[in-house]
Amino acid sequence: MVSGRRLALIAMPVVLIAACGGARGGETTITGAATGASLQGELLVSAAASLADAFAELGSVFEGAHPGVEVHLNLGSSGLLRQQVLEGAPADVFASADMANMARLMDAGETSGDPMIFARNRMEIAIPAGNPAGITGLEDFANDELLIGLCAEQVPCGAYAREVLRNAGVAPSVDSNEPDVRALLTKVEAGELDAGITYLTDVLSTGGAVEGLAIREDVNVMADFPISTLVGASNPEVAARFVAFVLSGQGQTILDGYGFSSP
Amino acid sequence: MTHNTPERRRRGRRPPIVLLILGCLGLALFLIPLAGLMARTPWSELPRLLAGDLVTDALRLSLVTSVLATLIAAVIGVPLAWLMARVEFPGRFLIRGVVTLPLVLPPVVGGAALLFALGRRGLIGDPLGELTGLVLPFSTSGVVLANTFVAMPFLVITVEGALRNLDHRYEAAAATLGAGRWTVLRRVTLPMIAPSLVAGLTLTWARALGEFGATITFAGNLQGRTQTLPLAVFVALESDRDTAVALSLVMVAVSLGVLVMLRERWWKAL
Amino acid sequence: MEGAVDGFGLDASFVARRGPDFRLDLSLSIPPGRTVALLGPNGAGKSTAVDVLAGLLPVESGQITLGGVTLDEPAADRFVPPEQRNVGVVFQDYLLFPHLTAIDNVAFGLRSRRLSREQALARAGGWLERLGLSDMAQRRPGELSGGQSQRVALARALVTEPDLLLLDEPLSALDVTTRARLRRDLAEHLDAFPGPRLLITHDPTEAVLLAEQIHVLEEGKVTQTGSADDIRLRPRTQYAADLAGSNLLVGKASGGRVALDGCELHIPSQVEGEVLVTIRPSAISVHRRRPEGSPRNSWPTRIELIERMGERVRIRTGPPLVLTAEITEEATLALGLIEGDEVWVAIKATEIGVETGAGSELS
Numbered sequence: 001m002v003s004g005r006r007l008a009l010i011a012m013p014v015v016l017i018a019a020c021g022g023a024r025g026g027e028t029t030i031t032g033a034a035t036g037a038s039l040q041g042e043l044l045v046s047a048a049a050s051l052a053d054a055f056a057e058l059g060s061v062f063e064g065a066h067p068g069v070e071v072h073l074n075l076g077s078s079g080l081l082r083q084q085v086l087e088g089a090p091a092d093v094f095a096s097a098d099m100a101n102m103a104r105l106m107d108a109g110e111t112s113g114d115p116m117i118f119a120r121n122r123m124e125i126a127i128p129a130g131n132p133a134g135i136t137g138l139e140d141f142a143n144d145e146l147l148i149g150l151c152a153e154q155v156p157c158g159a160y161a162r163e164v165l166r167n168a169g170v171a172p173s174v175d176s177n178e179p180d181v182r183a184l185l186t187k188v189e190a191g192e193l194d195a196g197i198t199y200l201t202d203v204l205s206t207g208g209a210v211e212g213l214a215i216r217e218d219v220n221v222m223a224d225f226p227i228s229t230l231v232g233a234s235n236p237e238v239a240a241r242f243v244a245f246v247l248s249g250q251g252q253t254i255l256d257g258y259g260f261s262s263p
Numbered sequence: 264m265t266h267n268t269p270e271r272r273r274r275g276r277r278p279p280i281v282l283l284i285l286g287c288l289g290l291a292l293f294l295i296p297l298a299g300l301m302a303r304t305p306w307s308e309l310p311r312l313l314a315g316d317l318v319t320d321a322l323r324l325s326l327v328t329s330v331l332a333t334l335i336a337a338v339i340g341v342p343l344a345w346l347m348a349r350v351e352f353p354g355r356f357l358i359r360g361v362v363t364l365p366l367v368l369p370p371v372v373g374g375a376a377l378l379f380a381l382g383r384r385g386l387i388g389d390p391l392g393e394l395t396g397l398v399l400p401f402s403t404s405g406v407v408l409a410n411t412f413v414a415m416p417f418l419v420i421t422v423e424g425a426l427r428n429l430d431h432r433y434e435a436a437a438a439t440l441g442a443g444r445w446t447v448l449r450r451v452t453l454p455m456i457a458p459s460l461v462a463g464l465t466l467t468w469a470r471a472l473g474e475f476g477a478t479i480t481f482a483g484n485l486q487g488r489t490q491t492l493p494l495a496v497f498v499a500l501e502s503d504r505d506t507a508v509a510l511s512l513v514m515v516a517v518s519l520g521v522l523v524m525l526r527e528r529w530w531k532a533l
Numbered sequence: 534m535e536g537a538v539d540g541f542g543l544d545a546s547f548v549a550r551r552g553p554d555f556r557l558d559l560s561l562s563i564p565p566g567r568t569v570a571l572l573g574p575n576g577a578g579k580s581t582a583v584d585v586l587a588g589l590l591p592v593e594s595g596q597i598t599l600g601g602v603t604l605d606e607p608a609a610d611r612f613v614p615p616e617q618r619n620v621g622v623v624f625q626d627y628l629l630f631p632h633l634t635a636i637d638n639v640a641f642g643l644r645s646r647r648l649s650r651e652q653a654l655a656r657a658g659g660w661l662e663r664l665g666l667s668d669m670a671q672r673r674p675g676e677l678s679g680g681q682s683q684r685v686a687l688a689r690a691l692v693t694e695p696d697l698l699l700l701d702e703p704l705s706a707l708d709v710t711t712r713a714r715l716r717r718d719l720a721e722h723l724d725a726f727p728g729p730r731l732l733i734t735h736d737p738t739e740a741v742l743l744a745e746q747i748h749v750l751e752e753g754k755v756t757q758t759g760s761a762d763d764i765r766l767r768p769r770t771q772y773a774a775d776l777a778g779s780n781l782l783v784g785k786a787s788g789g790r791v792a793l794d795g796c797e798l799h800i801p802s803q804v805e806g807e808v809l810v811t812i813r814p815s816a817i818s819v820h821r822r823r824p825e826g827s828p829r830n831s832w833p834t835r836i837e838l839i840e841r842m843g844e845r846v847r848i849r850t851g852p853p854l855v856l857t858a859e860i861t862e863e864a865t866l867a868l869g870l871i872e873g874d875e876v877w878v879a880i881k882a883t884e885i886g887v888e889t890g891a892g893s894e895l896s
Contacts, residue, residue: 077501079500079501079502080500080501083500083504147383147398147400147401149483152484152498152501154498154499154501154502154503155501174485175401175483175485176401176483176484176485176489177483177484177485177486177490177498178479178483178484179479179484179497179498183479183480187378190378190379190382190384191382191383191384192378192382192383192384192400430628432624432628433628433630435584435587435589435615435628436622436624436628436630437630437641437645438588438589438614438615438616439587439588439589439615439616439618439620439621439622440616440641440642440645440689440690440693441616441617441619441642441645441646441693442616442641442642442645443616443645444616446645450641450644450645451630454630454632455630455631455632457632
């Protein structure tokens, strides 16, 4: 059982090492960098909202290595992003917070090649800084005196959270179904909600404004985040290289730094 | 010559072609998305989808909260409009700006502002909760409040405009006939602005019905308690488009139904 | 100030301001059963006077007393709001409530005074019948003609049996024919009203026919008070002189002649009874000797006043009939006219306007 705080502590040196490692050469390099023709063009990555910070860094590092490439992030909930792709929205890469949405794209023939799981994310209890309501664990989620928020069941985060609660045998008294993780975190941070369940990485991303309470390993759920290039990509080569980068050691290190676990 | 038959000439000239084209474009903007919605509707599935309590809960909640919000807006909005139109006080233009604010602010920002003010840790919400135990967010009352906040400006602005345009000498005439201020309001002022009042109330109700951002931010999203139709649609879009479409259709049907009904009763007499 | 004012009349003497620029200084005393006209050009302050007396505009100083009750007196810190005064007003544009039927309009004042719906409608119906408007009772103001609206407005004001009747240009919104016809009706209704009545108008014909006393109002001040003849014979201001110059006279007509001030004029009308005679100044010709030809109305008189106004010259003739004639400058020079001269005046019978309540007859 690794508490959220401890994980953050562990992650910090990893980030430092990665940074130092990068600084050694004075510039980060990508393993297996291309020789010959340099990559050009714009890359549109549709990524689940929880990947915002991680993919921002991945994107800028990728741009650093390939100056001719511009990475644009289209962030949102996995379900909406999937719908956009199905309706023909331009996207080169899709990174989802669950297999279900990726599978529906596969079934529709929108993915090129096989999707790969590039990260895993465990769930965490999110509480306002200082834990004013004195939450101690999942059992408190059944307390209807408390204001409990979860992501809506239809978004991946919500499905995972409910799975965790089912595993723990807790019937939660939910007061709000937030449309996405950020909305949930905002309300927890403001103290308007006493507790919620989000991804670990999202709790970490608040930098302490929201604190985390670890969930026991035996009831916790590990979310699998898959990534794939899309058939409709306007720039398939750059897309493939980006996916490769995410899956590479360097990419994985970056993801580690935000609290993601390796697949 | 068949062109100049008396019948043709009596009907009058055709409207100017430019206006006709532009007007049709305008109409198309309204009709095309509606057509798109109806094209995607799984008509055979509709009865099953509509029977689910996700839909009935959302519909009931939407109707109740939008009507309540309209009533509250009427009770506090009409007096406000009257003050703004009739009383000369310093900073009147500032008040008008403030009243228009919810129209300009993105509704989510409005919802956030409500949260900061009336949430559990809010400026007023905190002491209010301490004193009375009243917690507004994540409750149906919170939905009503959020709806009132975004929709009331429509009422205030419509009524204020109507009051300004009203020749106040009718009220003077009523006074000389012995009518006290309350009687003047009841028997002269309000009846004379009735068309604008009805239009304002209709707009207010429609806006409240469609409200999403402020509701989801301030009141949350819980089936049966705070999940109104727009919220239900949004969440359904995530995973189940058929339900989302069915819900949207319900909204369109309800709105059209009410508006058509209103037109018959109120606009015929005037 | 004629007559004693007993407890039921209007006694007002005040200064009122409207905006920073306009000041109205008015003193009025109207006993019950009398009509006083406030006659003046636009902008003179007539509407201000209505508003003040109705209670829509408080005075700056002075007092207004009606029926012995003080309505407005700043010095005593007393102001009675309009709904508590019992003043009936007929507004210039009638201000009939557009969303109410004619009968509901008339009943409005009674309903505001807590009369039951049945009683109010009954009395309102009675008044509409008196004014010949019974079949208009269910019509909305938008469906009424000008004349009908005017009568509904009158009924609305009278049904509440007010202590004072204010008529603000009651006929000015009507066309000439309707106006003449309704003027007689109005005269009858005014006579029947027991309280004091104030008529505000810019039309001297109206003032002469409907009021016993005329106050000439100019720029917020009364410049002259008196009967129509007083003003005609001794105008004090240019405006009054212009009024006088329109030669309005009231006399008794019979058998094609009308008796005025001891003079008899031939008129082209066979009407009988009291009439209003109008003679345009330019219709009066001035001669050195008795004129020949057709005019049957001519007499010797003396020139009392010559007023030069550019190309036109106004000549006021003395007894037996004080009139204002208007001739060209050229003619004046040709005749060598000066004040005090003995001259003959002549007026063609056909040029004399005769009005009764039935309509103007200028053939």
